[in-house]
Amino acid sequence: TRTGPGADPQTDEVIRIAPVAPRWAEPAPRPPALESLLPELVGATNDAALGGNRDVGPDQADADHVALTACRDDQQAYETGPWNRRNGIFTLGLLDAIERLGPGATYRELMVAARCAVENARDRQVPTLYPADHDIVDQPFLGGVSRAPASALVMRYKRGSWEINAGSIHGIEAAAGEDVRVAVHLESPVREARVTRVRTELSVVEPLGWTPDTGRQYDVVLSRVPMPAVTVAVGGTSRDDPETARAVIDALRSAGPDGSPSPHLRLVPLDDPEKTPDLRVSTDGCRIRVHSFDGGPLTDDLTRADVHTAVARLEHIARWRTIRNLANRVSRLAGAVKIEVVVAEPGEISAPRDRAPAKPGDDGAVLLTYARAGDGWVPPMVFIRLRNTSDRPLYCVLLDLTDRHAVHPHLFPGRIIAPRNCGVAFDGGLVAFQLPEDRAVEPGAETRDYLQLLVSEEEFPATSFHLGALGTQRAVERSPSRSGSFTGILDQLGMTALHREAVRPPAAAPDWASSVLTVRTRVPEIS
Incomplete structure (x- = not known):
């Protein structure tokens, strides 16, 4: 249920607690007569009967209308309310979204809000928007100039938790100890949410220090991504000098602030079959040399006395790689x-x-x-x-x-x-x-x-x-x-x-x- 300014307790309570039943309507016995249709539909029907405009490509032909449907074609739509005032759950959610978001809301924005209301009220009913990935759905509802969404990510409330519409398939990664966050788009002061669980198609998030309105969807952007340390393996072959390798390992484990491990580098075993290290340090003949993952040398030879210089160069390479690997796979600006x-x-x-x-x-x-x-x-x-x-x-x-x-x-x-x-x-x-x-x-x-x-x-x-x-x-x-x-x-x-x-x-x-x-x-x- 939704609270706050603009909430309708009667409507919201109907969606939340009233019994639901599948919607059912008598099928039409035959197609309606053309004269019973709006003039715009009559024209479209005549064009279709004549084969349509053959100069229009398939993408254009598929984008000549917008459809907001209450469920997928393999599902049932449900209605709720008292017997003399029953309404479709989707209808209630859509009307509520139109009232809350105002006349400037786009088809896409209204559908996100309506879907959120329906999925909070009923399992196995997923409203759909057609065409989902065309500019036409970014027009204001019932007409106006297209307006692209502010962000590719939307945060919404569903069944007791907040989620965003991006998951592992979109490149969201949140391993143990890593901090991935989103923030409300272009709002100051910043209002962030932390990713707590990543699923294939979506991620569950937890608002940090603020309480979002459960009846609103928020445009959000990626505000913090994990910077995984570059992996490095030391020695590990018959030609390596064990003492020199140990000196490098000890230096890596104390290269961070206050003698902590280097924050840029993570030690991994050289013989790990599931992980090829990004960098490798050889200590053949007591000489220290840094190699790339394919074996190419990246530095000149250094001696055991230069072990801290070797670690400094490893960290330098790690910084360079981290910058090159900066990525935001869920950005609307990708390719712009x-x-x-x-x-x-x-x-x-x-x-x-x-x-x-x-x-x-x-x-x-x-x-x-x-x-x-x-x-x-x-x-x-x-x-x-x-x-x-x-x-x-x-x-x-x-x-x-x-x-x-x-x-x-x-x-x-x-x-x-x-x-x-x-x-x-x-x-x-x-x-x-x-x-x-x-x-x-x-x-x-x-x-x-x-x-x-x-x-x-x-x-x-x-x-x-x-x-x-x-x-x-x-x-x-x-x-x-x-x-x-x-x-x-x-x-x-x-x-x-x-x-x-x-x-x-x-x-x-x-x-x-x-x-x-x-x-x-x-x-x-x-x-």
Whole structure:
């Protein structure tokens, strides 16, 4: 039952306590005569009889109407109330939703509210909306301009608990000890709920420090995601030196604050058949070297005396990987802004607006190649566009994650991109992709950059994502004066990615998304 302003005790009590019975109606003996229909329906029926408009594609044809039905076609709809005033449970729920949400509510919003009321009153009756995934259902009820939902996530009350419409199949993960939260979209101060149980299609949540209205559904966004520590295995082969391996393990177990284990890294056994470690440390011949999961070396050799340097480099790599793995799989902003790499033509100095971008190869990466110039090589020159394909302004930051485990936001440090418009890296200037200074420019040489785009409904500073190249400089240190200035979920995620320390909760909860485009830069073989 619903309480608070706008509640109807009589209607709500009928839904909650009155006996229910299946709805039943005498089937129509024959189709109704055309003249008994509304003019709009007469026209639609005549079009159908004539074969319809053959130029309309299937998607358009399927989206010429909206249907709100009381149950699925394999279920029964139920009614309730006294014998002389019986109403369908779905009808009561829909009318209540229309009264509460007002004339601007969309078909989708009304259906979420009505379904919540029906499922609270009856098992095995699930109201359905058709077409579920078309813009037409985002129009106001009975007419108006389409209005997209504020968020892909909705929090609602059902049978004694709160839930969101996303579960493990949508990428929600909540292992033991991990803290996954959602927050009411763009409300200040922040109102969060913690995920307590993850099911396939939904997740149960617990409001934190506030009492939501059980008769209302809330647009929410992901406000906190777990930052799982990067896994690392040490030694474990016949060639490894046990004492050196033990020194590395001891250093990892005391690398955190006050001698606690490193918050960035989690030790795992090398021979675990179900888990391949992200990183591996070899100690062959008392030399310490960090390898990737596929065995490729990531650092030079270090000695046992440099064990703390080895752990610092492991943590550096872990920070880099955590930033690259930032993801929000349940965001409505996913895919809203596209990264476009446009190869510059000779003599060109400003970014063209509409030239087609380079297409990624089968591996998903854009391949750029050096060009031969006399006895030397010239690096590829490109422009980078960020194309906002949505109908709303969005704040964007473009990070460059290099294969030397550096992160910098210099390409596009943060700016609002207008709807259906483009932002350009380096203010429209040329971007040179070239090998690092310590890597010889010779046939077959290659480097990789991971262009990571962060998109948000609200502005956020990008300085927290800065990370120097491995072994050259430390990441930006956190200080009390700096940490107090960060607000917004992306700032929180950025600070967590680099430092894994508590930061001030966001003042509002914007939706956000992340995407990565890999760019390979190669020196071609001389034919």
